[in-house]
Amino acid sequence: MQTYKGRAGASPRAQPGTAPRAFGCHMEDHSKHVRSVPLPAMQQNLNYVYPQIFWVDGCADTSTSCPSTPPVAPFPPPVPDRRTKPRNNRERRSVGFLVISLLILLALTGVGLSMFQIFHLEKELAELRESASTERIPPALEKLIGQREQLNEKEARKAAHLTGNPAQRDLPLEWEPVSGHAFTNGVQYRDQGLVINETGLYFVYSNILFRGSVCSSQVLTHLVYKKNPSSPGSHVLMEDKGINYCMGQKMWARKSYLGALFNLRKMDSLHVNVSKIALVNFEESKTFFGLFKL
Known part of the structure; x- marks a missing residue:
């Protein structure tokens, strides 16, 4: 890193016909060309002297011409706007209605499946009971019971x-x-x-x-x-x-x-x-x- 040494000084009053001293910086390695920028003329007529401002360019060789304007560093790419556009009320209501409809449809589907399962289980239970009762009663006794029931129904009508x-x-x-x-x-x-x-x-x-x-x-x-x-x-x-x-x-x-x-x-x-x-x-x-x- 280069170090800079400088001194600053100014007389309280400038003598007529002489230019005021200016503040400046002196570089030890002389690798930079220093160019003074005088203040406007109207400021030189004041009773006190403003320090001069020096602009140091990056030209290392004084014999070669330096560009009149310093190089400009490239700007970083713009940050994309990540904010989402606000949705209007109609779109929000549409989304809410769709969600509620899906939930209701899911609930009805679950109820239908439950009812179908219950009906299927009841049917299987009835078949099991019927098969069990058929296995327990002998065919001859079952025929006799049927005849007796028919006889009772027939007699009940008299x-x-x-x-x-x-x-x-x-x-x-x-x-x-x-x-x-x-x-x-x-x-x-x-x-x-x-x-x-x-x-x-x-x-x-x-x-x-x-x-x-x-x-x-x-x-x-x-x-x-x-x-x-x-x-x-x-x-x-x-x-x-x-x-x-x-x-x-x-x-x-x-x-x-x-x-x-x-x-x-x-x-x-x-x-x-x-x-x-x-x-x-x-x-x-x-x-x-x-x-x-x-």
């Missing part, structure tokens, strides 16, 4: 329940076979009676409610009888008679219930008869008639 019908015309009593609590399964209601379609053991029942506003000595009769086209006449199955069922001249009511087990044949028809239709209360919960097969 039943009927009829309710009172106020639109009475003549004896035997007419009934309501459809509306309310009334029904017929495997038994036909025809000609004011129940027709048996299959021979077997049946339980037959009938309930009649008598009521009146004046007490009299009339006998109340309630009976159930059957008929069959193969045999003439009718056969009484059950009968009830009421005597002394009221006292004084007050309103009265009396219930008559009949019920028993009978072996009935195919084409038997069952009917109900009373002593006087005008004394019967035909409400469906008080007067009814029916049967069922055992």
